[in-house]
Amino acid sequence: MEMYIGEGFAGDGVNASHINIMIGPRNGVVGQAFSTSLATPSQGHCPFMVVIKPNVPAKPMTLYVNKAAISSDLHGNATWGASQAAIAKAVTEAQLQGTLPPEAEDEWCIVTANWVNPGCTDLDEVFANNYRACKVAIEAAMEKLPGRQQLINALPELGNPFYSPK
Numbered sequence: 001m002e003m004y005i006g007e008g009f010a011g012d013g014v015n016a017s018h019i020n021i022m023i024g025p026r027n028g029v030v031g032q033a034f035s036t037s038l039a040t041p042s043q044g045h046c047p048f049m050v051v052i053k054p055n056v057p058a059k060p061m062t063l064y065v066n067k068a069a070i071s072s073d074l075h076g077n078a079t080w081g082a083s084q085a086a087i088a089k090a091v092t093e094a095q096l097q098g099t100l101p102p103e104a105e106d107e108w109c110i111v112t113a114n115w116v117n118p119g120c121t122d123l124d125e126v127f128a129n130n131y132r133a134c135k136v137a138i139e140a141a142m143e144k145l146p147g148r149q150q151l152i153n154a155l156p157e158l159g160n161p162f163y164s165p166k
Contacts, residue, residue, distance in 0.1 A: 006141025011129030018115040021137040034109045044069025058088040062110040071118040079116045082123040086130035094138045
């Protein structure tokens with residue numbers, strides 16, 4: 001069974017986005033993760049279907065899993081509104097533009113794990129960063145990135161927004 005895994009990061013500061021993504025057939029491990037996650041929410045983390053608008057889900061069917069428990073009205077709007085809309089746009093465009101194969105539309109599913117900072121301040125910036133991060137994650141997954149040379153080149157620059165070794 002096929003499973004594609006990707007990661008994307010975009011933006012700076014409290015409105016940055018980090019997305020982990022799994023893409024693959026519904027009858028495989030990604031489908032199992034999708035159904036298990038949807039059926040077993042936990043305190044502060046309630047996976048939900050990504051929609052373009054009410055009653056029009058993105059395709060392939062996409063499950064949004066929040067990494068941070070909702071902590072305020074703005075954080076809720078950023079997660080359920082801006083971030084979800086960005087994911088819906090990136091997934092749908094990937095399907096329509098051929099980044100995902102034709103069979104993905106009705107036979108595959110996607111699980112995203114999304115970081116929206118509880119301290120976020122700008123819904124439009126959250127949208128833009130989530131859109132870019134999701135596009136990067138989808139492309140990385142489908143292209144099976146990073147490649148070996150990319151790993152070799154990145155290792156001397158080890159670090160992330162929360163820590164860089166001295």
